[in-house]
Amino acid sequence: MNKKDLSAEIIRISGGSPEKCMRCGKCTGACPAFDDMEVHPHQFATMIREGRVEELAAKKGLYNCMSCFACSERCPRSVEPARLIEAVRVYALRQSGGNHLAADDVPGLLDEALPQQAITSALRKYAK
Amino acid sequence: MQRIGVFVCWCGSNIAATVDVQAVSDALAREPGVVFAANYQYMCSQAGQDMIRDKIHELGLTGVVICSCSPRMHEATFRKTCEKAGLNPYMVEIANIREQVSWVHKDKAVGTEKAIVLGRAAIAKVQLNTPLIAGETPVTKRALVIGGGIAGIQTALDIADAGFPVDIVEQKPTIGGKMAQLDKTFPTLDCAACILTPKMVEAGQHENIRILSYSEVEEVHGFVGNFDVKIRRKARFVDETKCTGCGLCTEKCPMRKVPNEFNMGLDNRSAIYIPFAQAVPKVATIDPRYCMMLNSGKCGVCSKVCEAGAINYKQEDEILEEKYGAIVAATGFNPISLDKFDEFAYSRSPDVVTSLEFERLMNAAGPTGGTLLRPSDHEHPHTIVFVQCVGSRCDASAEKGKEYCSKICCMYTAKHAMLTREKYPDTEVYVFYIDVRTPGKGFDEFYRRAVEQYDVHYIKGMVGKVVPEGKKLRVQASDLLDDRQLVIDADLVVLAAAIEPDKSARPLATKLTASMDTNDFFTEAHPKLRPVESPTAGVFLSGACQGPKDIPDTVAQAGAAASKVIGLLVKDKLIGNPCVAKPDELMCNGCSSCEKVCPYGAITYEDKPLRGPNRTTVYRRVACVNPAVCQGCGACTVACPSGAMDLQGFSNRQIMAEVDAICR
Amino acid sequence: MQVNEAFTPTIVAFCCNWCSYAGADLSGNNRLSYPANVKIIRIPCSCRLNPMFVLRAFQRGADGVILCGCHPGDCHYSTGNYYARRRMTLLFSMLDYLGIERERTRVEWVSAAEGAKFAQTMNEFVETVTALGENRRLEDFRCKVR
Numbered sequence: 015m016n017k018k019d020l021s022a023e024i025i026r027i028s029g030g031s032p033e034k035c036m037r038c039g040k041c042t043g044a045c046p047a048f049d050d051m052e053v054h055p056h057q058f059a060t061m062i063r064e065g066r067v068e069e070l071a072a073k074k075g076l077y078n079c080m081s082c083f084a085c086s087e088r089c090p091r092s093v094e095p096a097r098l099i100e101a102v103r104v105y106a107l108r109q110s111g112g113n114h115l116a117a118d119d120v121p122g123l124l125d126e127a128l129p130q131q132a133i134t135s136a137l138r139k140y141a142k
Numbered sequence: 143m144q145r146i147g148v149f150v151c152w153c154g155s156n157i158a159a160t161v162d163v164q165a166v167s168d169a170l171a172r173e174p175g176v177v178f179a180a181n182y183q184y185m186c187s188q189a190g191q192d193m194i195r196d197k198i199h200e201l202g203l204t205g206v207v208i209c210s211c212s213p214r215m216h217e218a219t220f221r222k223t224c225e226k227a228g229l230n231p232y233m234v235e236i237a238n239i240r241e242q243v244s245w246v247h248k249d250k251a252v253g254t255e256k257a258i259v260l261g262r263a264a265i266a267k268v269q270l271n272t273p274l275i276a277g278e279t280p281v282t283k284r285a286l287v288i289g290g291g292i293a294g295i296q297t298a299l300d301i302a303d304a305g306f307p308v309d310i311v312e313q314k315p316t317i318g319g320k321m322a323q324l325d326k327t328f329p330t331l332d333c334a335a336c337i338l339t340p341k342m343v344e345a346g347q348h349e350n351i352r353i354l355s356y357s358e359v360e361e362v363h364g365f366v367g368n369f370d371v372k373i374r375r376k377a378r379f380v381d382e383t384k385c386t387g388c389g390l391c392t393e394k395c396p397m398r399k400v401p402n403e404f405n406m407g408l409d410n411r412s413a414i415y416i417p418f419a420q421a422v423p424k425v426a427t428i429d430p431r432y433c434m435m436l437n438s439g440k441c442g443v444c445s446k447v448c449e450a451g452a453i454n455y456k457q458e459d460e461i462l463e464e465k466y467g468a469i470v471a472a473t474g475f476n477p478i479s480l481d482k483f484d485e486f487a488y489s490r491s492p493d494v495v496t497s498l499e500f501e502r503l504m505n506a507a508g509p510t511g512g513t514l515l516r517p518s519d520h521e522h523p524h525t526i527v528f529v530q531c532v533g534s535r536c537d538a539s540a541e542k543g544k545e546y547c548s549k550i551c552c553m554y555t556a557k558h559a560m561l562t563r564e565k566y567p568d569t570e571v572y573v574f575y576i577d578v579r580t581p582g583k584g585f586d587e588f589y590r591r592a593v594e595q596y597d598v599h600y601i602k603g604m605v606g607k608v609v610p611e612g613k614k615l616r617v618q619a620s621d622l623l624d625d626r627q628l629v630i631d632a633d634l635v636v637l638a639a640a641i642e643p644d645k646s647a648r649p650l651a652t653k654l655t656a657s658m659d660t661n662d663f664f665t666e667a668h669p670k671l672r673p674v675e676s677p678t679a680g681v682f683l684s685g686a687c688q689g690p691k692d693i694p695d696t697v698a699q700a701g702a703a704a705s706k707v708i709g710l711l712v713k714d715k716l717i718g719n720p721c722v723a724k725p726d727e728l729m730c731n732g733c734s735s736c737e738k739v740c741p742y743g744a745i746t747y748e749d750k751p752l753r754g755p756n757r758t759t760v761y762r763r764v765a766c767v768n769p770a771v772c773q774g775c776g777a778c779t780v781a782c783p784s785g786a787m788d789l790q791g792f793s794n795r796q797i798m799a800e801v802d803a804i805c806r
Numbered sequence: 807m808q809v810n811e812a813f814t815p816t817i818v819a820f821c822c823n824w825c826s827y828a829g830a831d832l833s834g835n836n837r838l839s840y841p842a843n844v845k846i847i848r849i850p851c852s853c854r855l856n857p858m859f860v861l862r863a864f865q866r867g868a869d870g871v872i873l874c875g876c877h878p879g880d881c882h883y884s885t886g887n888y889y890a891r892r893r894m895t896l897l898f899s900m901l902d903y904l905g906i907e908r909e910r911t912r913v914e915w916v917s918a919a920e921g922a923k924f925a926q927t928m929n930e931f932v933e934t935v936t937a938l939g940e941n942r943r944l945e946d947f948r949c950k951v952r
Contacts, residue, residue: 031537036535036576038531039602039604039622040604041606042603042620044485044606044607045606045627049627056622088607090531090535090537090542092537092540213848214828214831238831238848240834241830241831241832241834242830242831245834245835246838246925247841249842652879655881655883657825657880659919665919677824677828678882721850741883741885741886774850775853775854775882775886776850776853777851777854777883777889779856780853780854780855780893781889789850792850794858798862801818801859801863801866804816804847805816805863805866805867805868806866
């Protein structure tokens with residue numbers, strides 16, 4: 015798939031609207047995982063629109079995203095950066111062709127201190 | 143049979159590029175009744191108009207069809223051309239082949255065919271046109287300005303200086319509006335009160351201005367030059383003619399827990415109050431929601447201490463009925479409510495304030511006497527964070543804020559930041575912005591001073607959240623240019639809230655039948671060329687009610703609105719629209735259906751003597767239309783069950799002829 | 807009903823001078839496109855539209871008729887569009903009784919600022935009427951000039 019088609023595909027599966035981004039940075043301002051990611055929410059929309067999806071998908075920090083959706087919640091322009099980055103992770107996962115977390119693995123990983131959202135977002139991030 | 147001349151305009155290449163104008167004029171030349179058809183580059187130009195005039199004289203044309211831009215552009219122009227050439231101006235019809243053909247259809251063949259069809263429709267219509275003579279209506283030489291802020295005051299002063307009486311209706315107890323609440327104004331850092339109060343006093347003392355404060359417009363009837371307006375003067379429970387404004391009542395009033403609107407609720411006032419020291423009129427007002435006497439019959443202190451005997455607990459609302467020739471809407475703006483933006487902790491901490499609240503905190507007449515203090519503990523703030531664009535520039539589908547940019551916030555925040563740094567050099571000031579918009583004269587220089595001279599930290603990024611932690615406010619924000627996330631422990635956070643039109647604007651627009659956009663700003667007649675007129679004739683717009691704007695632009699627009707009003711009031715009579723309803727008395731059976739649907743009350747009935755059988759005279763009740771009042775909407779024509787009522791200029795036969803021509 | 811692929815319907819649009827005609831002009835100003843089948847007749851107010859005109863249009867061979875006016879509450883003549891709305895409701899009910907498809911007629915409120923809405927409405931309406939095919943029921947062949 016060429017870069018332009020890949021961008022269009024990512025935008026389509028995400029349901030986000032990267033064209034609306036005005037680069038205000040409120041998403042990054044709200045992001046609790048800022049220090050653990052080398053790329054930040056305010057960059058997602060532009061990188062995807064510019065056809066730099068592969069570059070984005072290669073970043074390790076994507077998996078440190080907590081899927082808390084604070085960026086989407088705070089965005090004044092309905093860009094939905096959380097959905098955009100989710101789509102990129104799903105794409106990356108589909109490329110590597112495998113589940114990295116099966117539902118049966120979850121009970122073994124449970125810990126009283128683990129918040130439920132972490133389990134849900136892990137399943138979303140690591141399972142296809 | 144008519145002798146019709148058809149003139150097809152190229153409009154340069156605007157029409158000619160996508161419509162074959164030669165083919166159009168050739169086709170229309172063959173229509174019955176057409177004795178001349180031509181095409182030319184610019185029919186509205188002097189040369190084009192001369193051509194029309196010459197052909198009218200040369201060929202004795204009785205009707206003219208122009209295929210050109212929209213009649214909303216040049217119908218008046220071509221009517222004048224024909225009138226000067228001796229042809230009745232209502233024997234002219236325009237076929238819109240630009241906005242509705244050449245600019246919407248790219249295919250030349252398709253566009254040409256449609257242009258021919260529309261030309262035929264216009265020819266069919268003009269075949270049935272009859273000469274019409276415009277009537278005249280008198281003009282009431284008095285203006286009404288609704289809203290007493292700087293916009294309304296300036297407009298009123300300009301109209302009054304031209305010699306016309308003006309009434310200002312203001313819903314608050316005093317004129318002055320938002321500008322009275324400001325401390326200093328950008329970019330000159332003039333004291334707002336110092337430049338506003340002389341104007342307020344001038345308005346209060348001007349022989350041609352009557353201020354109706356604490357009043358609202360209830361009803362508006364009529365039309366341009368002849369408006370009938372009902373104004374409700376709300377009861378202040380104080381006799382305006384007796385009150386001297388001494389303020390003793392406000393000092394003695396025992397109810398002191400009323401949130402003070404003038405200080406944005408940051409402090410309290412009494413139930414009987416004068417909004418601020420320079421109020422015009424300087425008259426006390428009792429707030430009926432909080433007055434103990436009005437609610438429970440106990441107290442009465444103000445009445446006892448008043449030396450002028452001005453208190454009147456029995457006072458009632460008064461309805462004033464007045465006639466005006468022109469109405470100006472100047473209802474102003476308010477900051478939006480921040481309930482959808484609680485990520486900034488506005489509802490959870492008193493130290494998170496809006497910019498207008500900050501303005502009051504800085505003002506010498508404000509709740510803290512001009513010393514900048516935190517509302518929570520009255521301590522000096524050492525770190526202040528300003529957050530821009532709160533509720534502005536949002537996406538409409540999110541329904542969280544406004545789509546537009548509120549225009550004034552970049553400048554007033556630079557002003558706030560600069561004034562803070564000047565007064566308190568030990569206070570750190572951060573401004574988180576998306577863009578810094580400084581388009582006016584001296585504006586960018588002003589902002590650069592804030593950055594360069596006053597060391598304000600402008601950071602391109604946005605605050606993600608504000609969390610109250612102990613005495614501080616933990617602000618988490620992004621710095622996009624340096625790619626970092628900042629955490630600042632601030633003492634005060636100031637939110638540049640979006641501005642929206644005053645809530646009274648929408649009901650007012652309905653009363654005036656003035657159009658508004660989806661953001662409740664009044665629509666102008668043309669966004670570029672007619673910015674101070676509403677599409678409704680006789681209604682003009684002044685100030686932020688038409689769109690967000692700062693004081694220089696407001697004053698400029700206020701003067702423009704005044705000049706339009708003066709241009710209207712200076713006329714002794716207005717040439718009416720002759721396209722009015724006309725009943726056929728022989729067919730009318732006096733059923734009153736038409737009278738019931740007329741929005742202007744233009745239809746009455748009379749007993750008309752008509753010739754009866756055997757040369758007798760019969761008196762029949764028939765409809766009678768007042769051509770001065772009729773605005774030509776045509777509602778009566780359709781309501782008439784016998785088809786007796788028709789509309790001149792848009793008669794039944796004319797419209798059906800257009801339909802026939804189109805469906806051919 | 808046969809749908810001819812090359813069929814281009816004749817659409818008569820009645821637009822009120824103050825809002826919808828200005829909205830139509832605005833779509834032209836913004837160079838938005840809609841099909842040329844739509845021919846606009848200017849009337850002072852939507853209340854000027856006599857149901858007779860709608861019937862006349864269908865009688866003469868129009869395939870669709872649309873009335874555009876100011877939004878309720880914004881009528882330049884204050885109450886005109888309310889009357890228009892009521893009349894059209896009754897008219898469409900009568901047309902329905904006559905077996906005329908409901909989609910051949912439409913009322914749309916378009917303000918002077920809604921150029922995009924005007925173009926979109928016309929695009930949709932032409933598409934709908936094209937799918938319905940030619941109006942046969944009310945066309946009076948005695949009136950054909952051809």
